[in-house]
Amino acid sequence: MASTTACSSGRVFRCFKWLERLGDRVTGAAGPVFVTLAVVMIGTGVVCFFDVIQPGLPFRWLTTPLCLLIVFNLFMHYYYVCTVSPGFIDDPPHTPKSGLMWARKRKSAARSKPLTGVRWSDGTTITKATMSKCNKCATWRPERAHHCRICKKCVLKYDHHCPCVGLHNERHFVLFLLYLVVASYCFVAFGWTYVLTALGWFDIPWLHRSPPIAFLLIYILSAVLGLAVTVMAAWHLWGIACAETSVEAQDHEHYRKVAKGRGEDFVNSYDLGKRKNLELFFNVGKDGYPLWTLLFPFRVEPYTDGHSWARTQGLERHKGVRIGEELTDEEEEY
Numbered sequence: 014m015a016s017t018t019a020c021s022s023g024r025v026f027r028c029f030k031w032l033e034r035l036g037d038r039v040t041g042a043a044g045p046v047f048v049t050l051a052v053v054m055i056g057t058g059v060v061c062f063f064d065v066i067q068p069g070l071p072f073r074w075l076t077t078p079l080c081l082l083i084v085f086n087l088f089m090h091y092y093y094v095c096t097v098s099p100g101f102i103d104d105p106p107h108t109p110k111s112g113l114m115w116a117r118k119r120k121s122a123a124r125s126k127p128l129t130g131v132r133w134s135d136g137t138t139i140t141k142a143t144m145s146k147c148n149k150c151a152t153w154r155p156e157r158a159h160h161c162r163i164c165k166k167c168v169l170k171y172d173h174h175c176p177c178v179g180l181h182n183e184r185h186f187v188l189f190l191l192y193l194v195v196a197s198y199c200f201v202a203f204g205w206t207y208v209l210t211a212l213g214w215f216d217i218p219w220l221h222r223s224p225p226i227a228f229l230l231i232y233i234l235s236a237v238l239g240l241a242v243t244v245m246a247a248w249h250l251w252g253i254a255c256a257e258t259s260v261e262a263q264d265h266e267h268y269r270k271v272a273k274g275r276g277e278d279f280v281n282s283y284d285l286g287k288r289k290n291l292e293l294f295f296n297v298g299k300d301g302y303p304l305w306t307l308l309f310p311f312r313v314e315p316y317t318d319g320h321s322w323a324r325t326q327g328l329e330r331h332k333g334v335r336i337g338e339e340l341t342d343e344e345e346e347y
């Protein structure tokens with residue numbers, strides 16, 4: 014009986030794995046299609062907004078630049094998510110850049126002495142990452158790097174692939190989600206009176222260039238997408254506040270169980286408290302970039318080069334999980 018169960022669960026696992034591989038192949042091949050579709054959808058939404066809703070907004074001297082700023086952030090962050098390398102292990106070493114789109118660091122940060130591989134680290138304990146060999150591409154990689162099955166390479170602080178998100182573009186990914194939430198809510202909140210006009214409830218003629226049906230479809234899409242992306246953004250922000258990537262959130266769940274089985278508590282050594290974790294992720298606050306850099310689509314260096322990590326005082330590694338108990342990329346696939 015037990016062997017039958019084991020056999021059938023093995024089959025279920027294999028089936029899942031096959032489906033996952035198929036999903037990977039489809040996602041990998043359809044990546045450019047998804048990207049084009051997203052740009053077309055967001056672009057249509059923006060055109061509809063500026064054609065129908067924006068001319069009727071109050072205080073246009075204030076609301077017009079604000080709306081333009083949201084649109085600018087939306088497109089630029091998406092562009093960066095798709096074009097900035099997430100931090101592949103074989104990328105050439107990252108050097109601090111400057112230019113029109115690069116934010117300037119705080120004066121205090123500019124004065125502080127840069128440590129090897131870590132730009133701003135005053136008041137934070139930074140320790141060198143442990144190295145391990147990837148058993149898929151055989152490269153040596155620092156902790157928090159994982160192998161992306163679609164890119165077939167190891168990525169620094171790998172989060173997920175859709176497109177590939179890691180250390181160097183994760184900030185753009187999260188800000189894109191947040192600006193998408195804001196944009197969808199603006200569309201839904203300021204557009205509802207036009208929905209009634211488009212449906213013919215009032216005897217007002219539809220005087221806009223966009224057809225009413227297109228406006229209605231975009232409105233429904235904004236409402237549904239707005240809710241879905243809110244959940245996604247909230248989940249990511251919670252992960253950031255807990256100092257966990259999507260991969261680590263799953264791993265830590267497993268480590269918690271292992272530690273609990275021994276009567277111990279699992280402690281994530283990257284967790285410096287919600288506020289500090291968020292500050293380090295967005296690289297703002299003391300010794301980072303000014304907070305207002307979040308309002309513009311600037312390029313910002315991460316606080317680390319991915320070879321050193323900020324840790325809780327006194328912890329060299331996670332508490333509650335022993336050496337050799339860490340999950341490998343294969344085990345994470347299940």
Ligand SMILES: [Zn+2]
Pocket residue numbers: 147148149150151152159160161165166167
């Ligand atoms: Zn690898």
Ligand SMILES: [Zn+2]
Pocket residue numbers: 161162163164165173174176177178
């Ligand atoms: Zn990838």
